Amino acid sequence: NIVNRGDGEAKNVIIEYFKGDPSRDGQLIGSQMGITVPPKNDFSTELVFFNFDGNYFDGDIYIVITCNNQQINEHKHVSLKYIDGFPCYSQQDYPGGSLVCGPVSTACVLSYWNDNGYDRFVTYGGIDLLVYELIGRQFLGGIIPGVGVNIIGIVLGTQATCIDRGYLFSIQRIEDPSWNDVKNEIDSGCPCIIHRSTDEDHAHYEPIFGYKEDANKPIRKSHENPFIVKLYEEYLGHPMSEKAHHLLHTHY
Numbered sequence: 001n002i003v004n005r006g007d008g009e010a011k012n013v014i015i016e017y018f019k020g021d022p023s024r025d026g027q028l029i030g031s032q033m034g035i036t037v038p039p040k041n042d043f044s045t046e047l048v049f050f051n052f053d054g055n056y057f058d059g060d061i062y063i064v065i066t067c068n069n070q071q072i073n074e075h076k077h078v079s080l081k082y083i084d085g086f087p088c089y090s091q092q093d094y095p096g097g098s099l100v101c102g103p104v105s106t107a108c109v110l111s112y113w114n115d116n117g118y119d120r121f122v123t124y125g126g127i128d129l130l131v132y133e134l135i136g137r138q139f140l141g142g143i144i145p146g147v148g149v150n151i152i153g154i155v156l157g158t159q160a161t162c163i164d165r166g167y168l169f170s171i172q173r174i175e176d177p178s179w180n181d182v183k184n185e186i187d188s189g190c191p192c193i194i195h196r197s198t199d200e201d202h203a204h205y206e207p208i209f210g211y212k213e214d215a216n217k218p219i220r221k222s223h224e225n226p227f228i229v230k231l232y233e234e235y236l237g238h239p240m241s242e243k244a245h246h247l248l249h250t251h252y
Helices: 095-113 124-139 152-166 179-187 224-237 242-248
Strands: 001-006 010-019 027-037 042-045 059-067 076-082 192-199 203-210 209-215
Touching: 001 010, 001 027, 027 042, 076 179, 095 124, 095 152, 095 192, 095 203, 124 152, 152 192, 179 192, 179 203, 179 209, 224 242
Parallel strands: none
Antiparallel strands: 001 042, 010 027, 010 059, 059 076, 076 209, 192 203
């Protein structure tokens, strides 16, 4: 995100992306040129980097921004980490739609392990059979309106599916995981599933197989941003308060 705080246009802005530190022979891997940022405005961009084999790029990205041939930022350092070959399936392709995010997320993770040494998860019935088995087993743990499967159902249903396939895996559940917990799982090559609240009455399961970490930002967690903390303390009250729900949530 580039912010122009001046009174005139910022013209001829160039963003360059380097694999490795550009001051130490980092390799230029991409650029955006000819950008104009209006006064008191900003320009946002988001890129996904792939290796030549089509997999996500792993490593350190340095970003250099110049305007009229003058560098206007310090080298911004972003660390990227992805688990290659992770499959993604949509919960909307299965009966239950919004209620089957847990089973479908689990199927994504088990399908990944199926291609990495544990090939009894996806059988003759393909991924659909695995999803339906997980729906049947995980839903035995009970259904929460607006959420779907409860967490105990996810753990026990996944465990039963592993045992049925002949694998004595233990399913690790981390209460209130920190960023480092998730990061450590990805760094060790293990995709995981997180359960997060989307609002006061709804929650969502989703598989995690990568992350982007901006090493130059002192604040990396939005809820620890002092401006956000102050906003809740002085105006909104607390997360998911009636005022916060009314003002911050989008209606379609």
